[in-house]
Amino acid sequence: MRPGLYKVTFALAGFTTLVRDGIDLPSNFTATVNVELNLGALEESVTVSGNSPIVDVQSAQHTAILKRELIDAIPTGRTYAQLGALAVGVKPNTQAVGGARTATQQRLLLHGMPAADNTIDVDGMKMNSMYLGGETQPNHNDAMTQEVTVQTSSPGAEVSAAGVHINLIPREGGNAFSGSSFVGYTGSSFQSNNLTPELQQKGLRQGDAADYVYDVNAAAGGPIKRDRLWFFGSYRDIANANVIANSFYPDGRPGVYDQRLYQFTVRLTSQLTPRNKLTAYIDRPIKNVPHDYASGTDVLTAARRRTDVLYYTTAVKWTSTVTNKLLLEAGWGGTVNAINFIYQPDVRKPRGTADWFSSASRQDIVLNTRTTAAVPEQHDYPFLYMLVSSASYVTGSHSFKTGMQWRYGPYWRDFDSNADLVQRYRSGTPDSVIVYNTPTHSREHLNADLGFYVQDSWKLRRLTLNPGIRFEYFSVSIESKSIEPGRFVGFRQFPEVPKLPEWFNLAPRLGAVYDLTGDARTALKFGVNRYNKNDTTNFTLRYNPASLQSDTRNWTDVNRDDIAQDNEIGPSNNVNFGAAPARHADPNIKRQYNVEYSVGVDRELFPGVSVTAAWYRRVFYNLEKQINTLVGLSDYTAFQTPSPLNGEPVTIYNLNRAKQGLVDLIDTTSTDRDTSRQTYDGLELSFSARLPRGASVFGGLSSDRTMTVACEGLAPQPLVGTAATSWDPNTFRYCDQSQLDIPFRSDFKLAGAYPIPLGLQIGANFQSYAGAPLAVNWAVPASVFPGGQRTQSVTVNLIAPGTAYLKRWNQLDLSLRRIFKAGRARFDASLDVFNLLNSNVVLNENQNFGASLGAPLEILQPRLLRISTNMKF
Structure with missing residues (x-):
């Protein structure tokens, strides 16, 4: 319904x-x-x-529900990620003050799960893209949404992954013509300044700020044929320009990260018969980012440009109410996210020319700067499609559902780079180069991310059971490919690799709810659920020989011309670099999964007011480890050197030169829980109140920690360009966090809206997050090695995890609206203040040991004022 x-x-x-x-x-x-x-x-x-029920005594899930009225009243940047971050336990990965980064996707983290395990549904159909293993989702056209639900625990068998589950309920047209419009604007003169002398002394010359932000979002719907066919359409135009900390043009002007997003949505709804309904929609964003970069980047030369090739989501869904007990649904949809990340104009040089060799990207690993060119150009073409179907049968004691979900499609990636390398410096002194196998053209195909599920809600007097089971089949193939030669690689011809991997898995789910008092006001909830790790083609990408590969080599600028010539570059750390796969998957490698245990209680204290207490534990299984069959611990020479931070002895391992470049990496499943395990524990206390006169307030406290033991050669994460490097004992420093004092960290949230006299309404949003953990990464210089004979690049962390953190991130946003009504029309004029207290908390700092250690890289944007109007009719 x-x-x-x-x-x-x-x-x-x-x-x-x-x-x-x-x-x-x-x-x-x-x-x-x-x-x-x-x-x-x-x-x-x-x-x-009477008052509507607020405690769900038939489901073990915990869900935050955001209705349209509340979405409009609470000050946010009007994206599903910022709405999802309102839920207790959900953490955003980056700031979003006043919509200053609305066109940039935030990632949401929940209960120890990465963003790639989130599920974003539109009307119950998953719309995650294939990009980054499913980590990114469609840009949100806010006016198309009627309601947003944020599920944070115990997703049923119809959901595959264990991260945040957000369902966007779309608006539909009806027999009466209706519409809405939102216009919001912020200019540079609307923002305060929070750059203090203290921050400047630490090396922050320019803080983060907004140059301008505007958001225009209009929608309209109505009948095409009364009682049979309706339309709904929406248009959104978002643009923002952000000053990025410590980034400048050559003339001294602050660097600006600018972007613009146009979005068109059309939805048709047809009542084919009294019992059969057909809906279809397409959402077409067009996004351009002229300058995509981070702090310390030369904006003129080293920022990337993002251009869209083809970007849309679409779906067709049929719903049939066969009887008052049986409901059938079926649909097809697609998410296409084809984009380019390319150099600035005139930075790309013809391959093989003198300008091409001299125009390599230059990165200072101590000062955290990048000049001359960006990282390699990237062209991504993911095309993800899906077929879904389900049948629901509801009786007095059972709510049974079974269904199928099949996602499939190709993913093409191309990379190229000036000089086929990046030159790296240590405070201006040449140190090393990152060599690439560019040009590359990788082609993977998701054969099937297929799930069949059965679930039920079985009511036995006061006890309701939520059993379910999900069968999953996952298969990806690598297409054959011929690739032209590059600077460090010759012509390459790679055959097809079918079914890498091919996994068959079960995921049982079980929840239980007990109506303690028998009046639907107190619910005891329990859950034990297994979730398999989500993926698209990232696992397979690691083993595609045609994908981007890198190799860090020593570099000595002998002739001091600041150009890395071949005779100045040290030997490779992989003798088969670019020519043959150096990384393989054990044929018996298993799919990673986790089991979530949850215990909670929901209690309605007063009509409309409820509280929740819940405990969560998540245990991860089938963690990966990596082995180099050609190199072992005995092939390293250990020596100790004083820590440049505090003088304590640090053990460094140097690979014997005879073994340098010998790489045969096998990724396999770890079976020793003493040396490879990961757990999450969390406690949440929350409340929700529906107050008189339409007021609403909700929030709560969460405290949690993740403990990791990775002492078996943990396999690198499947990121684009992950280097195939030897198993390295230097990574085992502090590998067992169970022996360290890792504390629980707490977050707090409070949000709501309250009407006051004279047609005014106050909205507030307060979020307080624990500061991010810190490390001190020491890129060990060659001079420290005995005789200066460093065979490969070595980086070690000088401080134990859990000993240093950034300060808390506290942000208070406030909104004051004046509401005008005339018949069916309503007009709101709003004044929104974001970061009201003008916090300048540091969100990221340089963690590389050297003169710039601890220098701020990002601070919270200053107090920001937005004026907006919202009209509905």
Whole structure:
């Protein structure tokens, strides 16, 4: 059923008919309505109104529900990620003050899970893209959304992964023409300054700031043919320009990260018959980023440009109410996210020319700067499609559902680079180069991310069981490819590799809810659920010989011309670099999975006011380890040297020169839990209150920690360009966090809206996050090695995890709205203040040992004012 207000009629022979009116039914919620019928004639009817249920006593899930009215009232940047971050336990990976980065996707983290395990649904259909293993999702056209649900625990068998589950319930057209519009604007004169002398003394010359932000979002819907066919359309135009900390043009002007996003959405709804409904939509964003870069980048030469090739999501869905108990659904959809990341104009040089050799990207690993050119140009073409179907059967005691989800499609990637390398410096002195096998053209094909599931909600008096099981089949293939030669590689011809991997897995789910008091006001909830690790083609990319590969080699600028010539570059750390795969998957490698255990209680304290306490534990299994079959610990020479930080002895391992370049890496599944394990523990306390006059407030506290033991040669994460490097004992320093004092870290959130006299409404959003963990990474210089004979680049962390953190990130946003009404029309004028307290907390700092250690790289944007209007009719 779609979200909204419902009327329920209770009729039984010999009793008076009772009508319960005004039941507010949100999405992903089972409302329990209890009534008492009096003796009387069936023809007699009594209509009553009451508070809607707020405790779900039939589901073990925890879900935050954001209705359209609340979305409009709370000050945010109006994206699903910023709305999802309102839920207790959810953490954003970056700041978003006043929508200053609305066109840039935030990542959401939950209960120890990475962003790639999040699920973003539109009307129940998964719309994650294939990019970065599913980590990115479509840009959000806010006006298309009627309601947002944020599920943070115990997803049922119809959901594959264990991260944040956000379901966007779309708006639809109806028999009456309706529409809305939002216009918001921020200029540079609307922002304060939070750059202090203290920050300047630490090396921050320019803080983060907004040059301008505007957001125009309009929508309209209505009938094409009354009672049969309706339309809904929406347009959004977002643009923002952000000053990035410590980035400048050559003339001294602050660098600006600018971007613009146009978005068009069209949705058609047809009532084919009284019991059959067909919907179809397409959402077409067009996004351009002229300058994509981070702190310390030369904006003129080293920023990337992002251009869209083809970018859209689309779906067609059929819904059939066969009987009042049986519901059938089927659909097809697609998410296409084809984009380019290319050099600035005139930076790309013709391959093999003198300018090409001299125009390599230059990176200072101590000062954290990049000049001359960006990282290699990147062209991504992921095309992900899906087929879904389900059948739901609901009786008085059972709510049964079974279904199928199949996602498939190709992913093409191309890379190229000036000089086929990056030159690296240590405070201006040449140190090493990162050599690439460019040009590259990799082609993977997701054959099947296929899931069949069965689940039920079985009511046994006060106890409700939520059993389920999911069968999953996952298969990816590598297409054959011929690639032209590059500077460090010759012509390459690679054959097809089918079914790498091919996994068959089960994921059982079990939840239980007990209505403790029998009046649907107190629910004890329990859950034990298995979730397999989400992926698209990232696992397979690691083993595609045609994918981007890198090799860090020593470099001595003999003739001091600041150009890395071949005779100045040291030997490779992989003798087969670019020519043959140096990294392989054990044929018996298993799919990673995790098991979530949860215990919680929901209690309605007063009508409309509820509290929740919940404990979570997540245990990860089938963790990967990496082995180099040609190199072992005995092939390293250990020596100790004083830490440049505090003088304590640090053990360094130097690979014997006879073994340099011998690489045969095998990724396999670790079986020793003493040396390879990961756990998450978390406690959450939250509340939600629906107050009189339409007021609403919610929030809570979460405290958690993740503990990792990785002492078996943990396999590098499947990032584009991950180097195939030897198993390295230098990475084992502090590898066992169970022996360290890793503390629990706490976050707090509070948000809501409250009407006051004179047609005014106050909205507030306060979020407080624990500061990010810090490291001190020491790139050990060659001079430290005995005789200066460093065979490969070595970086070690000089401080134990859990000993240093950034300061807390506290942000208070406030909104004041004046509401005007005239008939069916409503007009809101709003003044929003973001980061009201003008916090300048450091969000990221240089963690590389050297003169710039601890220098701020990013601070919270200063206090920001936004003026906006919102009209509905």
